[in-house]
Amino acid sequence: MLNVRLLLCGAVLLSGCDLIPRGAGLQSEVLAVPNSENGEEVVPEFAVEPITRDNLATFLHWPDIDNEHLRWIEAADQPNTRIVTPGDRLDITIWGTEENGLLTNPGQRSVTFPQTTVSAAGTIFLPFVGDIKVSGMSPDRARARIETEYEGALQSPQVQLELTEGPxxxxxxxxxxxxxxxxxxxxxxxxxxxxxxxxxxxxxxxxxxxxxxxxxxxxxxxxxxxxxxxxxxxxxxxxxxxxxxxEDERIFLSLGASGTEAVHSFTKDTVTALEALTIIGGVAESRADAKGILILRRYPARAVTADRSGPDHPRTVFTIDLTTADGLFSADQFIIQPGDLVYVAESPVTAVQSIFGLFGSVLGINNQLN
Structure with a gap:
């Protein structure tokens, strides 16, 4: 029976990691750089940037991933009035003090012209005065202008004007x-x-x-x-x-030992790493590594620089340690970009506990065999 015990325990210790089902890799596994077969130095395929107080100011000045930066037009104070413009329609009635005047028939004191459309030049045509410029005027100013034009033809003319905005x-x-x-x-x-x-x-x-x-x-x-x-x-x-x-079409993703593995929409214009963790439901308490929060980002080639004014590699992995105050405060200021992947690594403690659990199970089987 001793041989059985040794064989079973040895199998667990040698292949325990293969027997333990994990939903995410360890941080060391995700960030591992492959070894060179000929002994030459391997150039990493990505850069690793810890999110800390010392680095945060640098990251905030790196280019945004969102290529669509739309401008906006600020408010311009305008008089809260109606203005006559080309295409508007005017209903005009002219009143006079004398009977049988230039525009009226016997017994009439007023005349109403057919509805007039303001021309593309901003003018209207009226009998006996010709074309009058009215565009750009308020209805009251246009009415006063027409009265002035008719003062030479009528005695004390009074004008009634109604404006209907055009298409x-x-x-x-x-x-x-x-x-x-x-x-x-x-x-x-x-x-x-x-x-x-x-x-x-x-x-x-x-x-x-x-x-x-x-x-x-x-x-x-x-x-x-x-x-x-x-x-x-x-x-x-x-x-x-x-x-x-x-709707805001920007998204980011979550994978690993997070609360959810899904595609997430931006809930507001700016989402910090700490807010992103809230959106994805936090981390899986039983198996997540609070020191292994990774944000994977792909920068366009034009954003890569050698002077820290931008990333030094198009593939960049930002790391967050939520077990320190510096990590928590920095995560609350680091800005998530569209297309980012928030990856929560598996805790190595969980793997060890699982191995011991399997080891205990083997001992239990061995005891039954005895």
Missing amino acids: NRQVTLVSGVSAPGQVTLPHTNYTILELLADGGGIVTSFNNPQVRLQRNGTLYGVSADRLLGTPRLNTTLNARDRVFVE
Whole structure:
């Protein structure tokens, strides 16, 4: 029986690691560099960067992975008035004090002209005075201008003017709200938040919604959260602007001894490593190595530098030790980039405990044999 015991125990000790099912590699295994067969120095295929207080400032200045950096247009104060523009329609009625005047028939004191459309040149044509420039004026100023033009032809003329905005005054709310469609600019200081509110608000199912503005062939973008929290970003809309809202498409991944192994969306504009660990459900307490939190990132070749202004290798592994205060504080400042892989290594203690468990099982079998 002694021989049986020795054989079984030896098998466990020699091949214990092969017998233990693990969901992740040890940190030493993940970061291992293969040995050279001819004895020459092996150049690592990746760089390893510990996330600490000393290195954090350097990492924060390295290039972002997200190539799409959309600009945004800040708000420009405009008078909260209506302005006549080409394509608008005007209903004009002229009142006079005398009967049987130049524009009226006997017994009439007023005349209403057919609805007039402001031309591309910004003018309208009126009988006896010809073309009058009205674009760029408020309705009250345009009315006063018409009265002035008729003072030489009528006695004490009074003008009544009603403005109907034309199709050139519309903006389009494309998608991402409860009621998309075309909206006519009600005044010159109509903002993007007013438009989103008039469209019924952003749909609540979106994750970190992103607001997009198309203007004159250029696309601008900002997150809804930042737009709501920064008044100066509530930009004033122009005619023919197109606005839509979409979900944040950026993702990062989690693998290993983490709470979940999945693809995760960014919940806000900036996610730190510590927040990412929260999003993935933390680490598996029974088998994770708190010293072995790895963030694997691939940089574009153009970002690689030799002076620490950027990574020195396109493949970079950042390491975090959550068992120290420095590691915890630094993890709360290190920024996750789109496409990052958060990898939680297996704890070596777990492997040792599993070996001893198997060793105990062998002893139990041996005792039964005795």
